[in-house]
Amino acid sequence: MRHLISLTTGLALLLAACGSPTPPPTEPVVAPKVNEKTRVVTEETRKALSTFSFTNAAACKTEPDPVKNPGADPAQCTAKLVFSKSTPYLANLKVGELMVSEPGPGAPYGYLQKITKITPSGGQVIVETQAASLDEALIEGEFDQKGTLGAADLSSLSLKAGVVPRGLEKNAIDPQAQSFNLNINTVLYDQDGNESTTNDQVRLKGNFNLTVDDGLSYSLKWKKVLGVPIYPNGIYVRMAYGFNQSANVRVEAELSTGIEKEIELAKFTFEPITFFIGPVPVVLIPSVRVTSDLKGNISAKMAFGASESVVAQAGFEYNDGFHDITKFEKNFSTFAEVSAIKGTAEVGLNLQGEILLYGLVGPYARVRGLVALDAAVPRDPVWTLNAGLRGYVGIHADLLVKTLDYDKEIFKQDFEIARSANQKPTVNFKSPANGQTYSQNVKIDNICFTMDDLETSNLHLTLSSNLDGQLVSADVSRGNFSSYCLPSRSFSTLGTRTLTATVTDKGGLTATDTRSIEIINNPPSVLIAKPTSGASVYIDTPVLLKGALLDANEELDCTRFTWKSNVGADELPANNCGTPTATFKTLGSHTLTLEARDSQNALGTTSIAVNVVAQPANLPPDVVITEPEQKPGIIPKLPFAGGTMTIKGTITDQDSGNITYTWQFGYLQKSVGPKYAVIEKKTVLLVGKKLDLSLTIKPSDFLPAKTTGEFPCYEVDPSNLTLMLVANDGINSNVVFSVPLERGPGC
Structure with a gap:
């Protein structure tokens, strides 16, 4: 099945702006008072810094994910600073003191670290640290910083392969731009890690447009007097990102696998904002990340996605608790192309704004818009397309106040936006x-x-x-x-x-x-069983005839037969009923023909040649088996071993006298060779030149039998199995008529 559904419905992909900030209490400005253990890094020491690296960077520089791990605490950051030479500042540094630095070579975001170990090494000085907080560095002090960020404030733009700024050179930033437009054609998932093989990939296509209206605004306030935070939990935070956003997202997959993965599509990093509380530098790094995530179980080819346009403001205010208001305008359309017998997949487009302190975690606002496809067969509907909206805010402000770690899901919406129409069977x-x-x-x-x-x-x-x-x-x-x-x-x-x-x-x-x-009519199939082709018969002597017919269309009886000879003087029966005989009147080769016509006069015919010879002094007996009857193309079957069958035959002899007849089976037995099993042997006086025989027998009394599974059967070779009637008048040798038999079912 392949079909395309497009409809318009509502979905907002972004957290709306918060209300007006609650102003903090009006108090006199507090003069900074620095902790005696706080050591502001000198310019000479900043220049001597060779490397500054976090030993657990992957964990400590990552904001806890409120979707996957709600309420998780950020990791404790540890770092190693390597200085190319010692300085008076480093010579006087002690374990337990706090190093605080503004941005400089090797540390573009500055740092605030507590010293855990100092190691001179070959002219270098290695300082090991763990992250400290502003709350530790200052006994008293305050700051109030706010601003609006635009494209001119960007310091860098990182993009995933396949994500390209529209209208700009790759990774270029136009300081006058009022929008950030991204074309997306990238791999969300690659099963074997080889992007040159595409049939094992999930691909994300579309575009993302972030237009700055009122700018990306921020406000941070912090105040502490005599070691006591003045604002609740020591901090007041407000972040508001105002923008128009439009996106078109399409997911394509053609594989069978389970997936759960998130990738970063783009990251906008703004210039560091540095200010001082007394001698202590504070460094803020605003950033915006665009990510996409995918999870589900895909079992066949599918493509799905959405187009949306949103005017919104993402942000939050924290002052004695969170304040949030949802407000947005939206326009949403969807599509799905499904060839799957069964599959589920969910794609999310995420926008996250962060304010990093000294390059580490801080306040954040995150919005996740999702589109989910659920396809299964058989089911009505075959597939459904659902949309969802999640809003999260939080603060992990360890660098401001050690105890402030907070995550909250502030809204959650889910609704069906499309379903498959009834498909034609x-x-x-x-x-x-x-x-x-x-x-x-x-x-x-x-x-x-x-x-x-x-x-x-x-x-x-x-x-x-x-x-x-x-x-x-x-x-x-x-x-x-x-x-x-x-x-x-x-x-x-x-x-x-x-x-x-x-x-x-x-x-x-x-x-x-x-x-x-x-629908056609097939003529009857006709067989002359006796005499056999090329047989010698005696002139002026009745010869037993045996004919058989088979008609696929209807049941036909003996009245349908007509015997003919190419010699007009020959005496032939009118049909094949009873025990018919033919008498040949001249010597030589005669052509004997048997015809049969069905109810629609379709003719079936067969002919043989017989050789008519002179009568001997003593005419031998003539024999025929009339039951079981061999049909054209059909060989009679024995019953299951243990079952009974009726055998019939006729013996004629033109000379009166004793006749010895024998019913017997001829067969082959594995590893033994030809065998003959006598059923009945008798000598009788033939009266009236004809003897009709009839006998009901159980073949397993005469043939070796065995049980195979639930079926008893005959342990004989299936070929060369015959029923024979043998007659002898005491003068002539045995005269034999035989009918081939199938071994029967069960073996």
């Missing part, structure tokens, strides 16, 4: 082939087709044919991509049949498929 004939022929009145058991309905497995089926009316009409529950076969049926009249299969789903949509077949 499908039906397709699997068999028969178009134009296939079938015999009249013969059972057909391969009228089969497949049904498919993505919305439901319950379909109403109608299978009809021209000239024969309705074949079947029923409510069927077949499951998805399932086969259905019509119960065996036959057609009584000849000609072309157009079979029409129609399925209707519960929504009223239908699908049809047709198939044409031809």
Whole structure:
């Protein structure tokens, strides 16, 4: 199934602006008073700094994720500072003291660190530290900093591969720009890590436009008198990011896997803001990050996404608790293209504003807009598309106040924005082939087709044919991509049949498929079992005849036979009923023909040649087995071992006298060779030149049998198994008539 749905609905992807800030109490300005352990780094020492690295940077420089780990505390940062030479400042430095520095070489964001170890090494000085707070560095003091940030304040722009600023050179920043436009065509997930193989990837496409209206504004206030914070928890924070945002997000996947991953698409980092509380420098680093996350279980090809336009303001105010107001304008449309039998996926577009203190964690506001696809078959609807909005704010202001760690989800909205329409079912004939022929009145058991309905497995089926009316009409529950076969049926009249299969789903949509077949009349198949082709028969002597026929269209009896000879003087029976005989009147080769016509006068015929010879002094007996009867192309089967069968035969002899007859099985047994099992042997006086025999037997009494599983069967070679009737008049050698047999079921 492949379809496209587009509709308009509402989704706001951003946290709205907070209300007007609550002004802090009006108090006299507090003169800074520095902790005696606070040591402001000298310019000489700043220049001597070779490297400044966090030994656990991955953890300590990452804001705790309120989505994955709500309430998690930030990691304690530890660092190592390597100075190329000693300075008077370093020579007097002691463990337990606090180093505080404004930005300089090797430390573009400055630092505020507590010393844990000092190691002179070959002219260098290595200082190991852990992060300290402004609350520790100052006994008394305050600051009140606020401002508005725009494109001119950007210091750097980092972009993921496949994320390109629109209208600008790659990674270029236009200081006059009032918007940040990003084209996105990047890999969200790569199963094997090789981007040159694309069939194992999940790709994110679209664009993101951040337009600065009132700027990205911030306000931080901090005040402490005699070691006591004046503001609640020692800090007042307000961040407000005002903008117009538009985005178009499309996720494409064609693989089977479970995914949970987040990537950074872009990061806007602004110039450091440095100010002093007395001699102590404070460094703020504002930044905005755009990320995308994906999670779910994908099992086939799918593409989904959304287009949105939002006018909003993301921000928060913290002053004796959080204050939040949601306010936005929005325009939202969606689409989904699903070829999946089953799959779920959720993509999120995240905007996070942060104010980093000395490059480490601080206040943040985060908004996550998400679009989620849920596809499953069979189900109604096949897929749904949902949107969601999450707003988070928090402070991890360890550098201001040690005890202030706070995360809060301030709003959460979820709603369905699209679902699949009812899809048309499908039906397709699997068999028969178009134009296939079938015999009249013969059972057909391969009228089969497949049904498919993505919305439901319950379909109403109608299978009809021209000239024969309705074949079947029923409510069927077949499951998805399932086969259905019509119960065996036959057609009584000849000609072309157009079979029409129609399925209707519960929504009223239908699908049809047709198939044409031809009903034909096959002539009877005819067999002459006796005499055999090329046999010698005696002139003026009745010869037993045995004919058989098979008609696929109808049951035919012995009255349908007509015997013919190419010699007009030969005496032939009118049909094959009873025990027919033929008398040949001239010597030489005769052609004996057996014909049979069905009820529609279709002719089946077969012929053999016999050699008519002179009578001997003593005519030998003539024998035929009349039951079991061999049909054209069909060999009689033995019953299961233990079952019974009836055998019948006829013996004629033109010379009166004693006849010895023998019923027997001829067979092959593995590793033994030919064997003969006598069923009955008798000598009787032939009266009236004819003897009819009938006997009910149990073949397993005469043939070696075994039990295989639940079926008893005959332990004989399936080939060369025959039933034989042998006759001898005491003068002539044995005269034999045999019927081949199948070993029967069970082995």
